[in-house]
Amino acid sequence: MAEKILEVKDLAISFKTQYGILKAIRGVSFDLYKGETLAIVGESGSGKSVTSRAIMGLLAGNSIYEGGSINYNGRDLMQLPEELFHEIRGSKISMIFQDPMSSLNPIVKVGKQITEALVFKMGMPQEMAKKKAIELMQQVGIPNAEKRYNQYPFQFSGGMRQRIVISIALANNAEILICDEPTTALDVTIQGQILELIEKLKVERNLSVIFITHDLGVVANVANRIAVMYAGKIVEVGKADEVFYDPKHPYTWALLSSMPNLATSKHLDAISGTPPNMIYPPVGDAFAPRNKYALEIDFEEQPPFFKVTDTHYAATWLLHPDAPKVELPKAVITLREKRGKLKNDR
Template identity: 70%
Template sequence: MENRNKIIEVKNLYVTFNTFAGKVHAVRGVSFDLYKGETLAIVGESGSGKSVTSKSIMGILSKNANIERGEILYDNKDLTKLQDKEFSNIRGSEIGMIFQDPMSSLDPVMKIGKQITEVLRIKHKISKEESKAKAIDLMKAVGIPQAEKRYNQYPFQFSGGMRQRIVIAAALASNPDILICDEPTTALDVTIQAQILELIKDIQREKNLSVMFITHDLGVVANVADRIAVMYAGKIVEYGTTEDIFYNPQHPYTWSLLSSMPDLNTSSEDELFVIPGTPPNMLYPPKGDAFAARNRFAMEIDFEEEPPMFKVSDTHYAATWLLHPKAPKVEIPEILKKRINMQTQKEGVLV
C-alpha cells in the first residue's frame, strides 16, 4: 500500500453472546488494521465470526452480545467504549454499511428517493431541493438508469441488483470514510454480482474509501481486495496480501477454502472439494487449533496447544503448527497446486 495511514485498528477483540444454551464465544482475540484507501476482505465460513466483527465496528450488535475485551480504535476514539448516542454520530456518517439483503435495508413502503434524501438531510442538514438533486446524482453514480423517474418508485419495482445499487447509494449519501460490505453480492446472480463488485471497486478508487469486505467466498474478492484475513472459529488464522493468500497460502483451512472454489477449468463432471466435518460448537471452543478435527495434516500438538501467528513474510502471517521449524514438510493439496501453477503460467507470475 502506498498510503499507510491507519484508519481503524482492532486490537484483541473478544465478543460473546449470552444464549439459553450458554455463552457463545463468537470472536476470540481478533486483531487487524484497516488503512486509508485499501480494501480488506475478511473471509470464512458461516459462523466464523466475520459478521460479528463488522457489527462490532458499526456498533449494531444484538442486545445479548458482549464485547468482553479489546479495542476498536477510530479517530482517536475506542468505539467499544462509546454510548449509542455518541455512536450514532459516527454510524452512517463516517462508517457506512451495505448488507447482504437489500430488502432488509430498504423500507418497502417508502419511495427510493426519500430513503436516500432522508440520509442526506439528517447527516448534512441540507434543504429538500438540494437533497433531492444529490440523491438523483448518487443514483446516477451507482448506475440507476432514468434516475429522475425512478426516484419516485418503490423498492419492489427494482430488480435485486438495482436494489443493491440503491443501498450503496444510501450508504454513500453521508460521504463516509469507511464502507463495510457484509456479503453484498450473495443473493445476486453471477453477472450482476460482477457488476456490483466493479461498482464498489470504482467508488472506492474515486473516493479513496477504506473498504472492509465480508464474505464466505474467496473467489468474490480475488480482484477486489488488497489484503485478505481468513477467519475460522472466531480467530484470524491467516492474513496477507491477495497475492500471498492466492499464490502462497499456508494454513490448511485456507487450502480447503481455495480448493473448494470452482474456476473456469471446472467442468460439470468435476467433483468439487468439500471441507470434511463441521465447524466447532462455539459454546465449547476446542482446545488447541480449532481446525484440527477437520485437518488431515493435524499433528498431536494441534489438539493440545493453540498455534501462534508465524511470520511467512513482512506481509504474510499464518497460525499453523506446520510453519514450526520442527514440523514435518507438507505439500499443499494437488488440486490447489495445479490451480496455482496454471494461474502463475497464465499470468507469468513467479512465486
C-alpha cells in the same frame, strides 16, 4: 506507507444463549488502511459478520463485550456511548448488507430513503437533498434516475436494489464502507457488476473497504489484503497474492479447494465435518478435527502466528521449524501453476 484508518485489537465478543455463553470472537486483530480493500473470508459462523457489526455498533442485545478495542480517529468505538456512535454510524462508517430489502423500507419511495440520509445526517435542505439523491442514483448506475426516484423498492431488481443501498451508504461521504456479503443473493453477472461498482466508487472517493464473504473467489480481483477467519479467530492474513498463491493455513487450502473454478476434478472438494460448537471452544487449533494435516499438538495447543513475510502471517503448527513437510492440495498447486503461466505470458 499508507495511513491506518481503523485498528481492531484483541477484540473478544460473546453471546448469551439458552445453552450457555457462545464465544463468537476470540482475540481478533487487524488494521485497515486508507484506500484499501480488506477482505474477511470464512464460512458461516466464523465471526465475520459479528466483527463488522461491532465496528458499526450494531451488536445484538445478548452480546457480551469481553475485551479489546476498535480504534477509529483516536477513539475506541467499543467505549463510545450510543449518542456519540450515532454521529459516526452512517456518516463516517457505512455498511451494505447481504439482502437489500432488509435495509430498505418497502412502503417508502427509494428517493425519499436516500434524501432522509442527507437531510437528517447532513442537515441538507430538502430540494438540495433531492438533487443530490438523483446524482447518487446516477453514480451507482440507476438508469432514468429522476423517474425512478419516485418508485418503490419492489419496482427494482435485486441488483438495482443493492445499488440503491450503496447510494444510501455513500450519501454522507463515509470514509469506511463495510460490505457484508453484498453479492451473495445475486446472479453471477449482476454480482460482477456490483463488485465493479464498489471498486469504482472506492477509487473515486478514496474509500477504505472491508469486504466480508464466504467465497474467496468473489474477492480475487478486488481485495488488496485478505484475512481468513475460522471459529472466531483470524488464522491467516496477507496480501491478496500471498493468500491466493502461497497460502499456509490448511483452512485456507480447504477454502481454495472448494472454489468451483479451481476444481481439479468434476467434484468439488467440500470441507469435511462442521465448525466447532463455540459454547465449548476447543483447547487447540479449532480446525484440527476437520484438518487431514493436523498434528498431535493441534489438539492440545492453539498455534501462534508464524511470520511468512513482513505482510503475511498464518497461525498453523505446520510453519513450526520442526513440523513435517506435507504435500499441498491440488487446487493450491494449480493456482501456483496458473500464476507462473501468467507471469511467463507477460
